[in-house]
Amino acid sequence: MNAWPKQSECDAFYGNPRGPDGSASAKWEAENLVYIAAFDLPFIIYYDGKPVTRVRVHKKVKDAFLRVLNRIWEASGKSQAKVDEWGISKYAGCYEYRKKRSGTTLSMHSYACAFDFDPANNGFRDPTPRFADYPEVIKAFAAEGAVWGGDWKTNCDGMHWQFARVG
Structure with a gap:
């Protein structure tokens, strides 16, 4: 399992995504962000x-994220219908340079180390996220050390998975 940084250590681990004017750094993006093509997804x-x-x-996070998706694919019996039912095929984004909704620090999405899935059924502050019904999904992310926002007591965020520890 990977040793992901605490949120407070993300600048040191992932690099500082801030540009000189406080907006997203194009240089950081070019040096740190990569694309995973659809044909590489399971x-x-x-x-x-x-x-x-x-x-x-x-x-x-590229390799860890792909391992998560491959674990989910295996757990589903390689069934597109099953991953659709679980909601893990309903992608809602990764990289977006912005501050956290509830603060002044950068969101983990600003580091491109956070992923959102199935927001319609796993809404922000919804205390009963649907992913709780699908342990296969939770276990796949946990096997790579990802943190699930559905476990947060305050500001539960069931759609959110991040490769950074809280703190």
Whole structure:
């Protein structure tokens, strides 16, 4: 399992994504972000109902993220219908340079180390995220040391998975 940084250590581990004017750094993006092509994913994922052609992630989480998806694919019996039922094929994003909803520090999405899936059924602050019904998904992320926002007592975020520890 990977030893992911604490959130407070993300600049040191993932690099500082801030540009000189406080916006996203194009230099950091060029040096740290990579694309995973759809043909490298074990199953089809959709964004807003349309198949995703590629996913932009931090190069340090790429392999772990692919292992997560492959574990889920195996647990589903390699069934697209099953991953659709579980909601893990309903992708809602990774890299987005922004602050956390509830603060002044950068969101883990700003480091391209966080992923959102199936927001319609795993909404922010919904204390009963649907992914709780699918331990296969939770176990696949946990096997790579990812933190699930569905476990957070305050500001539960059941759609959110991040490769950074809280703190």
